[in-house]
Amino acid sequence: MSRRVGIIGSGNWGSTIAKIVGTNVHALNNFNKEVLMWVYEEEVNGKKLTSIINDQHENVRYLPGIKLPANVVATPDLCHAAKDADVLIFVLPHQFLQKACAQIKSVLKPGAYGVSLIKGLALSNEQGIRLLTDLIREELGIPCAVIMGANLASEVSQENYCEATIGAKDLTIGRELKMLFQTNYFRMTIIKDEVGAELCGALKNIVAVGAGIIEGLGYGDNTKAAVIRLGFMEMKAFIYQFFGERDPQEGTFLESCGVADLITTCYGGRNKRMGVSLATSNKSLHELEKEKLDGQSAQGPLTASEVYVMLERLKLQERYPLFTAVHRICTRELPASEFINCLAEHPSHM
Amino acid sequence: MSRRVGIIGSGNWGSTIAKIVGTNVHALNNFNKEVLMWVYEEEVNGKKLTSIINDQHENVRYLPGIKLPANVVATPDLCHAAKDADVLIFVLPHQFLQKACAQIKSVLKPGAYGVSLIKGLALSNEQGIRLLTDLIREELGIPCAVIMGANLASEVSQENYCEATIGAKDLTIGRELKMLFQTNYFRMTIIKDEVGAELCGALKNIVAVGAGIIEGLGYGDNTKAAVIRLGFMEMKAFIYQFFGERDPQEGTFLESCGVADLITTCYGGRNKRMGVSLATSNKSLHELEKEKLDGQSAQGPLTASEVYVMLERLKLQERYPLFTAVHRICTRELPASEFINCLAEHPSHM
Numbered sequence: 001m002s003r004r005v006g007i008i009g010s011g012n013w014g015s016t017i018a019k020i021v022g023t024n025v026h027a028l029n030n031f032n033k034e035v036l037m038w039v040y041e042e043e044v045n046g047k048k049l050t051s052i053i054n055d056q057h058e059n060v061r062y063l064p065g066i067k068l069p070a071n072v073v074a075t076p077d078l079c080h081a082a083k084d085a086d087v088l089i090f091v092l093p094h095q096f097l098q099k100a101c102a103q104i105k106s107v108l109k110p111g112a113y114g115v116s117l118i119k120g121l122a123l124s125n126e127q128g129i130r131l132l133t134d135l136i137r138e139e140l141g142i143p144c145a146v147i148m149g150a151n152l153a154s155e156v157s158q159e160n161y162c163e164a165t166i167g168a169k170d171l172t173i174g175r176e177l178k179m180l181f182q183t184n185y186f187r188m189t190i191i192k193d194e195v196g197a198e199l200c201g202a203l204k205n206i207v208a209v210g211a212g213i214i215e216g217l218g219y220g221d222n223t224k225a226a227v228i229r230l231g232f233m234e235m236k237a238f239i240y241q242f243f244g245e246r247d248p249q250e251g252t253f254l255e256s257c258g259v260a261d262l263i264t265t266c267y268g269g270r271n272k273r274m275g276v277s278l279a280t281s282n283k284s285l286h287e288l289e290k291e292k293l294d295g296q297s298a299q300g301p302l303t304a305s306e307v308y309v310m311l312e313r314l315k316l317q318e319r320y321p322l323f324t325a326v327h328r329i330c331t332r333e334l335p336a337s338e339f340i341n342c343l344a345e346h347p348s349h350m
Numbered sequence: 351m352s353r354r355v356g357i358i359g360s361g362n363w364g365s366t367i368a369k370i371v372g373t374n375v376h377a378l379n380n381f382n383k384e385v386l387m388w389v390y391e392e393e394v395n396g397k398k399l400t401s402i403i404n405d406q407h408e409n410v411r412y413l414p415g416i417k418l419p420a421n422v423v424a425t426p427d428l429c430h431a432a433k434d435a436d437v438l439i440f441v442l443p444h445q446f447l448q449k450a451c452a453q454i455k456s457v458l459k460p461g462a463y464g465v466s467l468i469k470g471l472a473l474s475n476e477q478g479i480r481l482l483t484d485l486i487r488e489e490l491g492i493p494c495a496v497i498m499g500a501n502l503a504s505e506v507s508q509e510n511y512c513e514a515t516i517g518a519k520d521l522t523i524g525r526e527l528k529m530l531f532q533t534n535y536f537r538m539t540i541i542k543d544e545v546g547a548e549l550c551g552a553l554k555n556i557v558a559v560g561a562g563i564i565e566g567l568g569y570g571d572n573t574k575a576a577v578i579r580l581g582f583m584e585m586k587a588f589i590y591q592f593f594g595e596r597d598p599q600e601g602t603f604l605e606s607c608g609v610a611d612l613i614t615t616c617y618g619g620r621n622k623r624m625g626v627s628l629a630t631s632n633k634s635l636h637e638l639e640k641e642k643l644d645g646q647s648a649q650g651p652l653t654a655s656e657v658y659v660m661l662e663r664l665k666l667q668e669r670y671p672l673f674t675a676v677h678r679i680c681t682r683e684l685p686a687s688e689f690i691n692c693l694a695e696h697p698s699h700m
Binding site for chain 1: 609
């Protein structure tokens with residue numbers, strides 16, 4: 001029997017992925033050509049978004065100007081998208097993940113697995129940080145791989161050359177995901193370290209805020225490179241310290257999900273921009289998000305505060321001076337101008 | 351008896367280092383306060399450069415506006431600078447290194463060691479590439495460490511926070527160098543992998559040309575990050591393949607001499623600029639260097655051609671598609687527009 005893919009989410013990244021996976025599935029013999037994509041229903045110019053996508057083959061709301069293959073079928077019914085899928089692609093905003101899992105839990109096909117493309121963390125009262133994939137694994141009782149990397153949806157959807165990393169403990173899953181996702185412009189490397197790949201994708205946003213602060217303070221390329229590298233070292237130390245028993249790998253940091261995503265995020269994107277604003281204005285983070293991000297949240301300050309909960313609990317602030325300073329600058333406890341002083345005696349230089 | 355430092359070179363980086371080391375030596379009990387700096391004598395406004403430096407404590411030609419400590423003494427006599435030194439700091443343009451070594455060989459103090467701050471490679475007929483430190487080690491019969499990192503002289507001389515890596519097999523040497531070089535704004539990490547650190551400093555210039563080509567072709571941040579990362583992977587593969595028996599370390603790539611220097615160089619500097627020009631014009635490299643660099647050479651194209659000699663000899667072009675393509679674009683055998691096609695089937699994605 002042929003296998004099926006279901007896509008949970010349809011923002012700009014989800015729609016980009018729908019274009020890629022829809023095209024690839026078309027050429028794979030062992031897959032059903034239809035790819036169901038769950039769309040949170042809304043009206044656009046008086047029409048339902050799902051109808052527009054299915055009629056015009058374009059997500060005019062979140063990825064305008066890019067044609068989707070006709071075999072990608074939008075549905076407003078989450079359970080419908082999920083229930084026959086062997087491969088569940090999670091690509092929705094992380095605050096909706098828990099609810100989505102609760103809804104589809106009872107309808108899943110036996111043997112299904114998930115792959116998360118979501119960059120972020122969840123908080124849990126017991127453990128501090130909780131991986132979004134652990135939420136999927138535990139709520140749904142299925143394996144869950146990740147795809148992470150230096151991927152701006154707008155560039156990927158225009159078929160500009162880039163890379164991504166598949167983190168999959170199970171190599172059979174990794175290979176199937178590579179068949180589903182790789183194209184001549186979207187190049188995939190498979191690694192086993194799914195936990196390291198996911199954490200790099202989340203933690204790098206904290207570093208990007210720091211890179212923006214440095215830029216906003218008027219420092220040059222050397223200082224920015226130092227801050228990016230120190231942030232990278234804290235990412236690595238944090239992953240080994242808090243997730244060491246889950247076998248993170250040194251090599252992960254050199255993959256697209258590590259160094260490449262870090263570089264892209266520290267030179268462009270909203271987290272870096274928020275850092276610049278924090279350094280050049282005295283307004284609160286909330287005000288800055290309202291002004292600069294149309295009220296949306298940047299991921300970096302949120303991740304910094306989630307990470308800080310764990311650092312504070314174990315009194316590890318001195319071991320992670322960059323993570324700590326970024327958090328305290330975001331909350332305005334610390335003036336941005338003090339950032340460099342916080343890094344002067346970094347444990348990496350001991 | 352107190353130890354002495356001699357600085358071989360006095361360009362903008364050499365003068366910056368003279369400022370730092372001169373200041374540090376002043377506070378170290380076991381060092382002679384006088385730091386001799388060899389200056390290639392030239393006339394500036396009718397006066398000798400050495401006299402100007404010794405009278406005004408400023409290298410008005412190569413580092414104007416920055417005061418040097420009075421205990422840094424310029425000398426036009428290379429052997430004078432070298433003969434009593436226990437620590438020889440090599441910081442001159444690499445094309446002058448061989449001759450300088452020949453001159454000082456017979457006057458060196460027993461027990462002296464070298465540290466190279468020069469980023470580049472030498473060619474030898476027998477082995478292909480020769481490390482500049484091997485030239486020092488073999489010509490002079492002394493140990494030689496390196497200091498590499500994301501260090502633009504102009505930023506370091508203005509005391510902006512940055513980092514560097516000391517590569518020293520001998521930890522006693524590494525610790526002494528850290529005492530001599532570290533300040534509150536110039537932060538040093540010691541690693542044992544001196545060969546890996548030196549090679550990162552040289553090879554990253556090839557990648558920077560590639561990053562410039564991508565920028566010149568109009569690609570965005572994703573593609574640039576992919577190219578930087580693929581270049582990084584080729585640097586690593588090359589170091590293990592050709593210098594594997596000299597114990598390169600995975601961790602070196604995450605130090606300032608690795609990832610941080612790579613990032614800085616791929617976002618700024620003349621090698622990246624030369625890459626942009628190669629992609630946006632049809633002129634020869636030579637013409638571009640004449641126009642854009644005042645006739646000076648960029649290091650990247652030169653290093654690419656030196657590396658290519660070794661790849662060609664062993665028919666390894668397909669294993670190093672980025673290094674190969676950068677070289678062939680520099681020589682104009684390959685149109686810059688073909689660059690991305692050369693990376694489509696990169697061995698990192700197999």
